[in-house]
Amino acid sequence: MVVVQQGDFDVGQQYRRLCEQAGEAGAVVFFVGRVRGQGADGVVRALELEHYPGLCERQLQSLIDETRRRWACQAVRVIHRVGRLAAGEQIVFVAVATGHRAEAFQAAHFLIDQLKTRAPFWKKEHGPDGARWLDAGANDARAAGRWYADAVVL
């Protein structure tokens, strides 16, 4: 399930909804990404998150489909916020329920790595000295690429 929304999400409520879909799955792993208060260039007051509606939901669903082809997931849930978010606020929720913990950790890790490099979201960082668009990081590309054995990782 994919949701892109402006409002915040309640992790407890999302966990319960995941469990309702997950039956008696033995393992749940979830990841929450938050707005870091410290960026590469200093203090971050807020992030502005832009997305491409339509393509964004489609890409996220296709990442979930790919995750399900790799690991037997009983339930998968992705929530991503857009708009202006203050430092410390939640940005993204990725949750996976599987039979055992190893694949739950792997599937959740795969999903957030792919989301960061393949879903059309863009962050603009607001600090004391103004705002700037963030550049896509080489580390994120490496993290996403390592899941593909034949990938050329530069």
Added chain:
Amino acid sequence: MIRVRFFARLREALDCDYLDVDAGARVSPPLSVATLRGRLTRQYPHWAGHLDGRLLCAVNQHMACSDTPLADGDEVAFFPPVTGG
């Protein structure tokens, strides 16, 4: 017409959310993502530096590449590498 949309840093650099490009049957040769990009930079020379090779592209909300063909009614989007999560 083809609707061309721009996002994030690119949208601000071009000061343009979207524009419509004529793509009727009389347009020759047929448009692709690459030829559309060429046409935009001929029409708006100051965009050339922004519409460079690192951009990503989608056609009708599917990821696309330079040689993806275009037809009347398509939606094309150009955007920088993504930074979500």
